[in-house]
Amino acid sequence: MKELVWIIPLFPFAACAVLMFFGAGLKRRMGEGVAWIAVVGIAATLPFSLGVLTELVLGAPSYSCAAPWAVLAGRTLEVGFQVDALSAVMLVMVSIVATCIMVFSAGYMHGDDGYQRFFAYMSLFCGSMFLLVLASNFLVLYVAWELVGLCSYLLIGFWFYKPEAARAATKAFVVTRIGDLFFAIGVFLLFIYAPGLRFEETFAAIRTGTMSASIAGIAALLLFGGAVGKSAQFPLHVWLPDAMEGPTPVSALIHAATMVAAGVYMVARLSPMYWASLDQAIVFGLPALSVVACIGLITALMAALIGVTQNDIKRVLAYSTISQLGYMMVGLGMGLAGFVAGVFHLITHAFFKALLFLGSGSVMHAMQEELDMGKMGGLGRKMPVTQWTFWAGTLALAGIFPFAGFFSKDEIILATWHVGQAEGRWVFFVGLEIGVFLTALYMGRLCFNVFSGSPRTEVAEHAHESPAVMLWPLRILAVFAVFLGWIGSPWVMSNLFHRFLAGMRPELEGTHAVGFNWTVAGASTALAAGGLLLAAAMYYWRVFSPEVLKKVLWPLYAASKRKFWFDELYGYTVVAGTVLLSKLMAAFDVLVIDGIVNAIGWGTRVLVAQLIRWFDLIVIDGAINVMAFLTGLVGEAGARLQSGKVQDYVAGLAIFAATIAAAAVLAALWWRLGTPLPW
């Protein structure tokens, strides 16, 4: 099945092509049935990816195939695919989540006039996501990277007639482009220095020392810049909350499970470069990997803080995604110990975050597109399935025991614990623990506000359960949210996931799953429960109103409410700067250049023209006129000869002939005969 791996991206691409070109026709004939083309396109990849996963799990070696695409400066650029443990896992995750989301959106997008366009973009996105996951060299990776960015732009701005959606789409695209810039520079650097663009060749080169570790480090860091943009890490995260303008399934698929995860996956894929450049001080004396960790930590804390004060459920989930990504970055940042944890958290987070987003989607559906928590309440009774699936996702996210989140998040915290013990840098452990508390807090707040209590508006009154086509994906994802954690737990075949992933990386060969540390687990579980209880107290049991906290922690609250003023910051600095710059340039263009040209124009018109006119009139015309006059004169004289009278001509002829004859005869007589002439 490994050899057929290249088919996987083909299915969604095909579906996209069909929908793109024949979509309108098909919509007229099949109506809403168009969605099933996309669903089939994705579902078809499921058996393949599962097949590949089982083969790899059963010990098959990783497989890669490549086709030469172009020759540039002596290097053959290839389109290559690679399948190893990491990509197999990602494949499965993406296909399962995408399938569920496709089914969900079939229902959700009901009645939308751009129906087939939506599914075309979704299929395109899934296809490019598979491409990204399967890429075996930097070129394909970069191509997929750009495609994914494009799809996110298209899907965010799906309802382009809404101005804020269009603005959000451009914002997302521009911000990710900044990240992609670093990514591209990294790729160019590697293209120059790396023997080949393929990952394995690069890692081998680094290992054998043909490529210097420092360059590897710099390249790694630049590529991480791309990941920061794409995964909405600390400086470039501003676009993700606004991306919520897109339809909810889009947010679920792209901004929860796949695209944002791509950055983390890329860092995971290139971890050998980070590990090799550990000893190189790249930025402020820090090696690339620690930079990753720091940014991860900052993002996690900041996002969690903002999430707590948001009213819009999708924005809360957006910030929660950002913070969880921060967690993954920290996990990867812990080096060999945190690599497996980071990846495992990526997989599990994809499932329950997708679940949460879809849940919020069904809530919105019920509430006629209403997102503000204040207007909701008591939906639990009206939407029981949505409620318990939402609660499953929340608990998984918070990291309560049986749920997936507990195992994956806990492993990251465990990794930070080990790092803290090993190197004494406890800041990561403390930060993450605070994050756990905040996460539990805002998720609890969200759940209690939406589902429990009494409905605050009549819209909430009339809310009703979503149709089955939306509920079944929720149920499936809920199941995964609950039981996925176990494959990474030490009790199941001593951490099956760890052994499977470690088998792929030679550096991980030696390490084995870290034992289950009860103290750390206990601490994080306690913090999570605390958060939940605080939320319940504030919003369920209404023991005390949140206003108290707002007054006490008012600076934190203000900062959180205004999202740490990042938008304003960027608005004034970057945006204002470019606008100012463009105005300057325009001004310069108008004043300086146009001015000069006009001046020259005026000059010629007035001064030079006069000069030329004078010269032309007098000198040239004069000469020509003289010539004309002369020829006229000659012509006149010549014409006089031709009187048109035939007989004049004959007379002329005769006279002329006579003279010639006479001359000839006399000459002949004078010379030839030598006769003495009579005279």
Next chain:
Amino acid sequence: MNLVQYYGLTAEQWLEYVGFLGTAGVALVSGLGVLFARRVLHAAVWLLFCLLGVAGLFALMGAHVLFGVQILVYAGAIAVMIIFAVLLLERATGRGILSGNRHLFAGVVSAGAFVVVMAPTLGVALWAAGWPSQTAPTTGQTNVALIGRLFLTRHLLAFELMSVVLLVAMIGAIVLARAERRSDAEEAPEAQGGGAAHVPTEEARPS
């Protein structure tokens, strides 16, 4: 016979002399007639007589075939043709030669120049050659036989080519002359009834 040498000429030569004067006189007089005849038809008839005169000269010079051909072809056919042409064009009578002719001067000058130039030169040449008047003795062949033989031996090519030229000329003349009828019908419908009908009379013609 007591044929006496009168003025240095034998009877034979006298006869020839008289004959020459007669025919030459006819030729020259009718030549003048061609020149000064007021009506072109008369000029054409004078031409006829001139041709007969020239034929006589040929006969005098022993070119009997030429004499016959001259009369048969020239006088008989060409003169008739010219007269026919004049008949067709008679109505558009050209004015006489002497009445206010702008080209009179040109004519006198050119003819005069010719004569002035040729006469003395020929005179000198002939004087130099001693007024040749004796003819080479000829074999017994008659002129007819000689011409016939020469035509079919030495000058065969000229003979054949001449037939071609005649044919071409004939065709050319027919095409040119015949065009009048067709073109009349096509081009100038109002010029029906042949050319004569609307030939401008003497006065009407623009001066």
Next chain:
Amino acid sequence: MIADWAERIRAFSEGLCTRFGIPGLLVDVLAWIFGAIFVLLLITVVALAAIYLERKVSGYIQSRLGPMRVGPIGLFQTPMDALKLLEKEDIVPRDADRFLHLLGPVLLVSATVMMFAVIPWDVRANVGRWLDWEIGLLYLVAVSGIGMLGIVCGGWGSNNKWSLLGALRGVAQLISYEIPLVLAAMCVVLQAETLSLSQMVEQQQAGIWAWFLWRPWLMLPAILLLIAGIAEVNRTPFDIPEAESELVAGFHTEYSGMKFGLFFLAEYTHLFVVGLLFAVLFLGGWASPLGGSNLPFEGLVWLNLKAWIFVLIAMWVRWTLPRLRVDQLMAMCWKLLIPASFAALVIVGVVLMYA
């Protein structure tokens, strides 16, 4: 015998010269003049006789007597006509071209008379250079061309549509029929290998069967010459120029008096000359049917006899056949006679080459 006849004239002229002291060398000239006068007399007699005979024969053919009143059996009819014409007033139509009007008959008559110069009367070849001209036949044909011109001048000179039309038709007919005439004569020239008529006659001396007429290959030319000869003279089957029914009197409509007489004279003389030509070419000129000629004037008699036979035939034809239409006339000439004459010429050529 005739040799002395010519000699006798010469002797007579010499006598005259000596008597009147005319220089000797003009004797020849005098002889020629007398000869010419003799021929002219012969012509007038022949013409008158021909006219008379014409009217007699036409009458007899139409079972009527013909002129009987004037003279014993109308013998003096034609001379009287001539006299009548002489005294008739000679009218020239108003604003006609007097010069051409006069020139018409003059040219025609002179042409016809000039034809007699080359006819070999009963003479031995060696007598009279002026009688045996090497281009005899060519001269004959050439001169008949001049006659044509006379018709044109006559037609145009009389300033009348009919005469002009008659003249144009006449010329067209003459030009057309001249070709078969010449070609037929050429056949005889091929046979006789000379253009001079007297030498042709020389070759036909040996009795009646030596005449060219009896040579099978020369029969077709003979017929052609007969037909073309009649046409050349504008005689009835071909007399469209002065077809009474259409053109009043053709080109001599406006003529009266002696000019008309001249035309008439010319026509019959021309007929006689063609008869002579036919006799010379095919019936062996002055050769007697019995071969050899010893009687004085015998040659002359035979020649005239044969000529008169031709004339009679012409008259006979005139009063039997209807007149041809103009296009039939032309078509017959160009489509029948000329091809036939070409064929005849070729046949004679081939026969003479190989026979």
Next chain:
Amino acid sequence: MSLPPVGLAHYLAVAVLLFAMGLFAVVTRRHAIGVLLGIELMLNAASINLVAFNRFGPLVTVKPGAGVDMADGQIFALMVIALAACEAAVGLAIILRLYQTLATVEPDDADRMRW
């Protein structure tokens, strides 16, 4: 006073005079056919010359008794006559066309080819 027998000079004189007359006719005649007549005259003058030179011209020494058959001049003259026929035919046709188109017969009127 002895008259020279009729020789080349006489004929040449006649020819020159005839040619001059022809030329004069061609140049002065007001009638197109008059011009044609002039041309005919000139041609005749030329042929007289030809025959005259043929008869008197060749002063070749001849063996006594043998004759010289020289008739080239006459043949040339024959050719001239034939050509004159062609020329006259075409000339007349042209004059006819001239008359039809310009309704005049005077060469002076056909002067559209002037400058």
Next chain:
Amino acid sequence: MREMRETRGFVLGPYNPSPTTGLVDVPPRRRLTVWNALWLIAEGAWTILVGHWVTLRNFWRKKVTDQYPHRQARRNWLPGPGYRGDFALITDWKTWELRCIACLQCQNVCPSGCIHITPEGRGRERHPVEFYIDAGLCQYCWLCVEVCPASAITMTPDYETAVDTPRKLIRDIDYLRTRGLEFDDVQRPLEAQQTAEAEHEDKGE
């Protein structure tokens, strides 16, 4: 031979289409083949010869011309009955004088007024002294003969009335009397004979 005669005549001339060529169903003219042409020429020649033979034979035939002035009396010279020739006044053979009673009827009826009579006497002796008929003016309308009560005037079959001056055309009385006498001895018996023959023929049929 017969078949050839029926066919349309062969014309030597070219085939010139008439305005109605092809429009009317005219039997197509037979094209002239070589043999037809030869046969035609031969036939033409033969007809010419036959014609000449006819004229020749006719040449020897008895001529019909009757030399007018000295004609043989042949009956067919006489014009038919009722020929209006010269005038004649009939003399009564019994009294040997003119029947004319000068009643001037003829003079009055004559349209061209060419009869002039000077009458004399009255009653039975009335007789004309002068009787002029201007034959030049008369138009021979036979009115005078019809109107004459005494049938004295008649027109004789004599057509030889040519005279050399117009004056002689005015017939006076003596001339008319003599013509009348001639008319009687010549004409009457002939008329009698002719009427007898006519009756015989009528009886015959």
